[in-house]
Amino acid sequence: MPATPLTLLVGTTKGAFLVAAGTDRRTWDISGPHCGGWCINHMAGDPRTGTIWAGGGGDFFGAGVWRSDDQGQNWDLTRLSKGQMDDWAAQDPDFAAMIGWTDAPLPFATEFQQVWSLGFAHDTLYAGTKPANLLKSTDRGTTWARVDALTDHDSAKDWNPGAAGLVLHSIVFDPGSAEKQWVGISAAGVFATEDGGRSWQRRNRLSNAEACGHHDHPAAPRDGETGHCVHNIVRANGDTDLLYQQNHHGVWRSPDGGRSWDDITPGLPSTFGFPIRVHPHDPRTIWTLPLNGDMAGRFPPDAACAVWRSRDGGETWGRCARACRRRTAISPSCARPWPVMPKTRPAFTSAPIPARSSPASTKATPGTRSPATCPPSSRSKHWTARADARKTLIERAFSLFYDRVTPTPNPGGFTCPSAPLSPSGSMTPTTSPPPSSPPGASPAW
Secondary structure (H helix, E strand, O other): OOOOOEEEEEEEOOEEEEEEEOOOOOOEEEEEEEOOOOOEEEEEEOOOOOOEEEEEEEOOOEEEEEEEOOOOOOOEEEEOOOOHHHHHHHHOHHHHHHHOOOOOOOOOOOOOOEEEEEEEEOOEEEEEEEOOOEEEEOOOOOOOEEOHHHHOOOOHHHOOOEOOEOEEEEEEEEOOEEEEEEEEEEOOEEEEEOOOOOOOEEOOEEOOHHHHOOOOOOOOOEOOEOOOOEEEEEEOOOOOOOEEEEEOOEEEEEOOOOOOEEEOOOOOOOOEEEEEEEOOOOOOOEEEEEEOOOOOOOOOHHHOOOEEEEOOOOOOOEEEOOOOOOOOOOOHHHHOOEEEOOOOOOOOOOOOOOOOOOOOOEEEOOOOOOOOOOOHHHOOHHHHHHHHHHHHHHHHHHHHHHOOOOOOOOOOOOOOOOOOOOOOOOOOOOOOOOOOOOOOOOOOO
């Protein structure tokens, strides 16, 4: 069966990118950077209309959510909190005029610096922030309100930040019920609501309290609970609330919506990692990408990148690495794209990729190089082979999770994934804010 055309939504420290492929996956159209040079932590889309949202920010810009209603051609920004830019503009009228700044009040002042995660379901858009808050919008991102029952949870005073701060990074929905929702906070754990956010339960309890007896890592399970530094959570499709979690220490499975967690780490080469994904049609098939430990470099064991798969819900694991060179280490973020899959491709222009990215759409053909960016000695079979190997590796990472997904017919042609990963080890493409620049300076693309 031919592959479905898809577009990846990619958030980076230099903005948002849309990467589109045809059914043969041999050419990729790259559009971006979008969103005015903002650091983008996560992107999401509406399956019915094709609307795309991008959340991010940082110390300079503050936090905000960008929206495009025309597949990335135009973007509008809803700012949520203040940044250094506002302080500069308030003191420098020329700078304020240059950037079009006005002293309009922002809804959350200085309460948080970044939007870290987005999720859209049941006609409501949600955003997780740093520090951890959960926001919701019922008008497609124009106005926002805080979900106070989570922010003011009785345990909030005991929440501790991970390495990159106290971040709400995972937002998980039940497609069949708007009342059910789960979030992951690093490092406070998993929280769940079954009444539409009016109340929340903290759900980190182990199914077997003795399972934590042999762990001595500071982030390991203890006192009958998983470690609270959860890195990523996903829900399997189906009528049961089957959840999977990649924790700072271990991989865990919950058959009951997080009320109890089983340790399914045995069989993996390490306890540490960030991504966890579940097959869209088979709830017992899951993937993760183990790393060698938080104090050992945070790269794949033996510098050999490999996705690990279980076909029985984590009872056994196998290494999926036929497309990976034994000594090829890549950023683990490559295995956690944020895709949407359109029925039809946007009309991009075609041009060789230049040495630096430009806002214009470009088209890349794996195995080739533009003469302007590659010396004559490099245009050889050797370089083509390496390019093909990289293409195979990237395509495997992307298609591993999504090739067999058949999107339901809809005008926008999009299906969207869950939340981004925890920041506690720079897993998402945008784990740190862009450096502040003096007034008038342009971003260094």
